[in-house]
Amino acid sequence: MNPGLRPHAALLAMLGFLIPLAAHAQSGDPDPERFTEEIDAFARWDAKNAPPDDPIVFVGSSSIRFWNTAERFPLLPIVNRGFGGAHISDVNHFLEQTVLRYAPSVIVFYAGDNDIGAGKSKETVLEDYGVFVQSVWSDAPSAQIVFIPIKPSLARWELWPEMELANQLVRDFSQRDDRLHYVDVATPMLGEDGRPRPELFIRDGLHMTAEGYDVWTGPLAEYLASLERSTSSVAARAHALRSAHRSGLTVQTARGSSPFAPVKTSTTPASQR
Secondary structure, eight states: OOOOOOOHHHHHTTTTTOOGGSSOOOOOOOOGGGGHHHHHHHHHHHHHOOOOOEEEEEEESSSHHTHHHHHSSTTOOEEEEEEETHHHHHHHHHHHHTTTOOSEEEEEEOOOHHHHHHHHHHHHHHHHHHHHHHHHHHHHHHHEEEEEOOOOOTTTTGGGHHHHHHHHHHHHHHTTTTTTOOOOGGGGGBOSSSSBBBBBBBTTTSSHHHHHHHHHHHHHHHHHHHHHHHHHTTTTHHHHHHHHHHHHHOOOOOOGGHHHHOOOOOOOGGOOO
16 A cells, blocks of 8 residues: 555544554555556556546456446446455555546445455454545545445355454444445345355355346446436536646535535435435
């Protein structure tokens, strides 16, 4: 992770999650430069293809990379920037190349699986996600961020208690700001016996089958549709806000409100609340 990218106390304190960094041991972050080839491939693609305006950026590890988002979300303006094996720290390191350059209106985030798989704690997952949120909002303060919870898998079932606690920390964190969202697609991956459903995974027990992505796509598609309706109605104002923010100007909103209509954090799409 880049030096200086640890979360400012103000952000986490504002959201009620100020974590004493000395209170938990943290495994070292892996070298993000191992992804140079993948990141360069994104740049080459971008040089030949114009991204959509105000896109929904999917970013994170292999569960994002293998998600055939163009086919599963054909009516939404999606940019997929998943890279397999990524930790949250890797996403933070390459944030400009994978997220910020596209000026997204909405971001769908999945990472943390590999972090806990490598020995990082639930607190580190929350802390590093806080870095991600802080860094995004420093550049795009109106961006909506959707967290996909760490999935229960056959290969990492022994780690599920820590993963589940990490998910709960992020879920609680997400309830503190209307721009943060948590869509629970992890619970439907568990069978009646409380264990991961085998048909949702390929042979390695970690990556998902088409049926696994079916479990994710349905609820997320409906949730994103509700977000897209909300954000597209004020897209011009969001663009002005981003431009003003980058120029160091101040944009007034009525009574200090967000330029977006509030979309409360929920596991249920807004249209069904």
